[in-house]
Amino acid sequence: MVLQHIYVCENSIDGIFTAIYQAWASRNGHANNKIETKCETGNYTNIELFSKYISVETDYSISMKVAKSIKTKISEDAYHMICSVALSNYQEKADLIYRFLILGFAMGAKVVQHLGNEVVGKMFQLSRKVNNEVHNLLGFIRFIEQENNVLIAVIHPQNNVLALVVPHFADRLPQERFIIIDESRSLAALHAPGKEWFIIETDGITRDIKNDYSVKESKYQDLWKAFFSSIAIKERSNYKLQRNNLPLRYRNDMTEFI
Numbered sequence: 742m743v744l745q746h747i748y749v750c751e752n753s754i755d756g757i758f759t760a761i762y763q764a765w766a767s768r769n770g771h772a773n774n775k776i777e778t779k780c781e782t783g784n785y786t787n788i789e790l791f792s793k794y795i796s797v798e799t800d801y802s803i804s805m806k807v808a809k810s811i812k813t814k815i816s817e818d819a820y821h822m823i824c825s826v827a828l829s830n831y832q833e834k835a836d837l838i839y840r841f842l843i844l845g846f847a848m849g850a851k852v853v854q855h856l857g858n859e860v861v862g863k864m865f866q867l868s869r870k871v872n873n874e875v876h877n878l879l880g881f882i883r884f885i886e887q888e889n890n891v892l893i894a895v896i897h898p899q900n901n902v903l904a905l906v907v908p909h910f911a912d913r914l915p916q917e918r919f920i921i922i923d924e925s926r927s928l929a930a931l932h933a934p935g936k937e938w939f940i941i942e943t944d945g946i947t948r949d950i951k952n953d954y955s956v957k958e959s960k961y962q963d964l965w966k967a968f969f970s971s972i973a974i975k976e977r978s979n980y981k982l983q984r985n986n987l988p989l990r991y992r993n994d995m996t997e998f999i
Contacts, residue, residue, distance in 0.1 A: 747794050748760040754827040761838065776835040897924055903940060904930075
């Protein structure tokens with residue numbers, strides 16, 4: 742009996758690529774390899790019998806080699822799809838990406854069109870879900886100005902999309918100091934005028950920071966809420982359509998619903 746090897750890696754694109762590289766190089770057979778990401782909460786897969794667990798240390802040089810191979814031997818579209826899936830909250834995403842790459846290196850660029858395949862179909866579905874959430878957040882994020890003129894926004898996305906959201910605002914607010922906080926993951930993206938934005942891990946920034954806003958901000962919040970209420974036509978209310986266009990999960994972070 743061939744022992745199954747389970748490679749446990751960091752929950753990041755670099756960690757997943759490193760694990761896939763090691764699994765591929767093991768010559769244990771793709772069917773006998775599996776990739777899992779670490780989970781601090783322990784909500785991922787149970788320990789499997791007759792399996793050898795291998796802890797994978799992220800190697801950025803290896804990750805870059807894998808990324809280059811994907812772009813040159815499969816396609817840029819496949820690479821972008823993989824990156825989106827790696828940011829999803831799907832528990833088995835690491836092994837799914839592994840299976841996708843097995844197909845991709847065999848089929849080439851046309852793999853992304855092979856939606857009838859279960860693996861490719863699932864990849865497409867997850868990628869679309871992540872990109873849809875990014876699209877929604879670009880419209881639903883609300884900044885609050887503090888007394889020190891820093892703009893603060895708090896979000897609670899289902900997927901780890903902070904890195905995909907920030908470039909939009911860095912491009913449109915180049916002269917502003919702002920912070921976008923993913924409170925669910927204790928991450929914060931920081932931007933300063935004329936500098937590159939970056940993401941840090943933090944447990945010290947919480948929703949309480951939203952209450953520390955400027956006097957001017959308070960007035961603008963009242964004006965915005967009044968405008969939001971005044972444009973509504975009670976006789977034409979369609980709550981089902983509103984929930985479809987603006988899911989309830991976004992509203993706790995939006996000024997007009999607070």
